Amino acid sequence: MNNASLKSKNATILPYREYVDSLGKIRKSMFYAELRLITGKGKTTLCRWRNGDVRPSKTERKAIAFALGKQVKEKLSAEDIFPETYSYKGSHAEAN
Numbered sequence: 001m002n003n004a005s006l007k008s009k010n011a012t013i014l015p016y017r018e019y020v021d022s023l024g025k026i027r028k029s030m031f032y033a034e035l036r037l038i039t040g041k042g043k044t045t046l047c048r049w050r051n052g053d054v055r056p057s058k059t060e061r062k063a064i065a066f067a068l069g070k071q072v073k074e075k076l077s078a079e080d081i082f083p084e085t086y087s088y089k090g091s092h093a094e095a096n
Contacts, residue, residue: 014052016081019068031071038063053090
């Protein structure tokens with residue numbers, strides 16, 4: 001998936017969500033299992049990140065970008081998938 005295909009006409013879709021949604025069922029399951037291991041977070045938090053309710057911490061964003069990059073076979077930066085300019089909905093929208 002190239003960057004041009006991720007630039008949605010609807011700017012309200014979080015790039016992280018677009019990447020995750022592009023994974024097949026098995027790869028998505030493996031990705032979420034890895035995220036739970038490396039971040040120590042549960043399914044609820046992973047869903048909140050995917051939905052753009054909450055922005056992960058800087059350390060978590062870097063770990064997520066690395067793990068997701070392995071799945072999509074691209075080098076991703078934390079800012080690529082969780083841009084600061086996105087309107088996060090939750091109470092932790094301003095997380096570092």
